[in-house]
Amino acid sequence: MRVRLAYGETGLPVDLPAGRTTVVEPGYLPRVADPAETLRNALREPVAGPPLRELVSPGQTVAVSMCDGTRPQPRHLMIPAILDELDGVVDVDDVTILVATGTHRANTPEEIADMLGPGLAAAVRVVNHDARDADSLVWRGEHGNRVPVWLNRHWVEADVRITTGFVEPHFFAGFSGGPKLVAPGLAGLETVLTLHDAARIGHPSATWGICEGNPVHDDIRAVTAAVGDVAFGLDVLLNRDKEIVAAFGGSIFQMHAEARRAARELAMRPVPEPFDVVVTTNSGFPLDQNLYQCSKGLSAAATVVKPGGTIVCAAECRDGFPDHGDFRRVLTSAPSPRALLADIESRPTTLPDQWQVQVQAKIQSKARVIMHTGHLTPAELAEAHLEYTADIATTVADLLLHAGPDARVCVLPEGPQTIPYLA
Secondary structure, three states: OEEEEOOOOOOEEEEOOHHHEEEOOOOOOOOOOOHHHHHHHHHHOOOEOOOHHHHOOOOOOEEEEEEOOOOOOOHHHHHHHHHHHHOOOOOHHHEEEEEEOOOOOOOOHHHHHHHHOHHHHHHOEEEEOOOOOHHHEEEEEEEOOOEEEEEEHHHHHOOEEEEEEEOOEEOOOEEOOHHHHOOOOOEOHHHHHHHOOHHHHHOOOOOOOOOOOOHHHHHHHHHHHHHHOOOEEEEEEEOOOOOEEEEEEEOHHHHHHHHHHHHHHHHEEEEOOOEEEEEEEOOOOOOOOOOHHHHHHHHHHHOOEEEEEEEEEEOOOOOOOOOOOOHHHHHOOOOOHHHHHHHHHHOOOOOOOHHHHHHHHHHHHHOEEEEEOOOOOHHHHHHOOOEEOOOHHHHHHHHHHHHOOOOOEEEOOOHHHOEEEEO
16 A cells, blocks of 8 residues: 655655555544635634623733744744734734744744745744843743743733644643744743653653643743743644644634644544554654654654554754754764653753654663654764664565564554544
């Protein structure tokens, strides 16, 4: 059987044995007939709280947070919907769009133009959040479970604050979207490192689809509730084609809870037993830009691979490890994944990029991981205790032959857009 894997911008067809392959995909919904109308309705008929236009007065300044370029958020639709709704009340010169980078690199002007459309990018002020720039941060106290909170100055000093994002299961925060567009999205490095420390991420409830009782998301909500001061949240759900299938607006926690319920039904699928081999992706571009992001696709596969089994991941990784940040240095700093995991869990403080490394080390301690990528060499992957394959179909056939006649393979063509779990 031929399965098309989400890979880069073009996809990757792979032939797998029909009688031994289980394909797990998200429920597919066609895009809404009129995305602009759907977004407008979410702004005017919120899940909870007043409509957006009633929350803003003439002369006020507005800050709007949006995802960075590693996320497939339809910013070119969502940001104009908000600006249109505020037209006649707020001057566009009083609006600042904040790219919620968290600890990621800043997006280039060209990337921002691609994210918003060149006309909008030139017409509105867009600022990359920088978690490492102390002058751009404001101290907001300690909240949640002893989280030291530094937030973006533009966000804190705005009269009205609006989040925009999209909701899907997240590998250690439960779900994306909602309050994550405040923290870690607009938080300082110390705040992010605390939210993502080894103890929180190592907790058994810090996983896909769980928010309440998840120490990561519990503190994200606590920080946002205490000092995020969000007037309105707007989130969407996307199908595998990155198209809007639903929109939710209103008071951020009620809105996000409703969006999570819908996302869970769309994206989480039960399977009866674990598999010898799991083929996964990182959902194609822009999510598979680098190996750092691939922890999500690998984590989705790890939920249903047998201990000692094999995960095969197809991810373009056009941005390499990437070269910026500390991910590569930390990931390659120990002789084995188990040694790396032990080193992380023994440290009293959090390493930069530790959360992605910790998750990846846990996965590689459980299963063999083989990558198919066009931008990392076999030698570079070996540094990170990963293997390389140029031909997924042949590799899977060899793995099944070695595992025996009853061995089976699970395929996640959309990677973390679908989260399988053992029923």
